[in-house]
Amino acid sequence: MGRQKKNKFKNREGVVYSTSDDFEYSYEGGEEEETLEPSEQDLRIWLDRKGGGKIATVIKGFVGTEEDLKSLGKELKSKCGVGGSAKNGEIIIQGDNRDKVEKYLTEKGYSAKKAGG
Structure with a gap:
């Protein structure tokens, strides 16, 4: 079982060949949402x-680019002093940090509420 090469041309749409020197291929899913201002964000803080038996604090509802999501995640992890991840x-955030997260997000201007039971 050898390593398989990943085909970087797999997501190209509609063009098989072009003779134009300045032609750019379009790729599927290349457009990301623009990040909304903190006051326009409606975030929900869940306990999962x-x-x-591990507990995690999950923040859902972020609208924006993956880069901005990871940046906010990094700030929250640093503020709570724990690990975690930011994707999709x-x-x-590891552990039950709902109160710290809610306080930090509201101070930054986000609309954040605890959700779930």
Whole structure:
């Protein structure tokens, strides 16, 4: 079982060949949403139980680029002093840090509420 090469041309749309010198291929899914201002964001803070009895704080509802999501996630992880991740429109912070997260987000101008039970 050898390593397989990843085909970088797989997502090209509609063009097989072009003779134009300044032709640019268009790729599927290349457009990201523009990040909304903090006051326009409506974030929900959930408590989630992971495998092995671990608890995580999950922030859902972020609208914006993946880069801005990761930046906010990094700030929250630093503020809470724990690890976590930020991807697919969600920020996951290890442990029950809902109060710290809510306080920090409202100070930054976000509309944030605790959700779930």
